[in-house]
């Protein structure tokens with residue numbers, strides 16, 4: 001039986017903008033602006049995958065693999081990251097393609113990160129309630145995002161692979177109480193909702209659930225899936241547009257910000273808001289998988305196809321400024337994204353700003369929500385805005401797709 005109660009006595013404090021962090025941020029933003037491919041600065045946001053094990057088996061994500069101890073990051077690797085990178089990063093996000101809260105050592109990892117006074121962020125399925133950890137995170141004004149794909153209990157259990165609404169509500173009540181006890185801004189708690197044809201009818205109710213539980217923000221992301229998947233939003237754009245409008249309206253009535261992490265489809269994207277080249281992740285983000293492989297984007301956590309080196313064989317600096325990472329930055333500068341990084345094309349077709357503004361403050365202007373836009377979607381002929389597959393077809397051409405082909409045409413159509 002795990003006990004987190006000793007965590008209550010550990011002193012922690014909110015983010016500290018040390019001189020080292022301030023200088024690193026200034027330099028990193030300047031290097032991004034100048035599209036440098038070799039960087040003097042270090043990442044501003046670090047995603048640490050503590051585990052790839054999960055207590056649930058959500059159908060859009062995985063198929064209930066058995067727990068494997070080898071899928072947990074070793075303490076040695078975590079310590080190495082903490083020593084080397086936590087002093088210069090602003091944001092440490094301790095989730096990966098798994099569920100961090102199921103680790104017995106989770107509380108200790110949180111305490112270790114907070115000893116560096118970073119902005120600590122967690123994305124969790126909210127099924128494991130660890131009140132002392134929540135208390136510690138909220139004392140340090142951390143950010144917790146809870147994944148909620150339905151308000152209807154049966155649908156929730158189906159989409160969240162065995163999770164339940166009562167367990168979610170218990171965790172949420174504890175988090176909200178810790179947030180308010182420690183005077184943390186309300187928006188440090190938010191929902192992440194994955195939209196698909198399976199839950200469009202319940203989307204507005206998820207917003208009401210957030211209102212009822214005192215969570216002020218719901219960020220909706222379209223389900224990433226193959227186009228063959230019958231639940232893919234592309235198969236019913238009318239219903240998708242109506243459901244997003246209804247969720248936005250419900251949020252306005254009930255005081256919830258309904259933010260779109262990405263447009264539901266390229267043909268429903270607000271052209272001038274789609275992430276403008278170049279995406280800052282290859283300059284400012286780094287993620288480390290449980291096994292030490294290093295990548296550049298929080299959206300590409302699951303697979304080592306998208307990593308650029310491994311800390312078992314190289315130093316972080318060798319990977320961060322290695323030939324592969326430099327080529328990737330170059331590709332984002334010119335817009336010719338190689339097939340290996342095809343998901344980046346999806347970004348340029350339909351992603352908006354999510355929480356990048358936590359490290360690049362000017363990115364806040366790229367948010368799309370029911371507060372910033374009266375209509376949260378903009379409908380165009382889907383033939384003009386083709387779906388951009390996450391993974392290129394096996395027999396597809398090797399050709400590079402210039403970004404303009406995707407975003408340029410979209411913006412022209414709007415002008």
Ligand SMILES: C[S@@+](CC[C@H](N)C(=O)[O-])C[C@H]1O[C@@H](n2cnc3c(N)ncnc32)[C@H](O)[C@@H]1O
Nearest residue numbers: 060061096098099123124125147192194223224
């Ligand atoms: C992979 S999970 C890991 C963290 C934690 N286990 C959770 O569920 O919140 C991170 C986020 O990715 C979302 N996600 C999983 N599969 C997805 C998919 N196919 N398309 C879009 N988002 C997905 C989850 O709902 C969750 O909000």
Ligand code: SF4
Nearest residue numbers: 054056058061098125
């Ligand atoms: S979405 Fe999260 S909770 Fe669901 S299976 Fe994936 S990692 Fe686990």
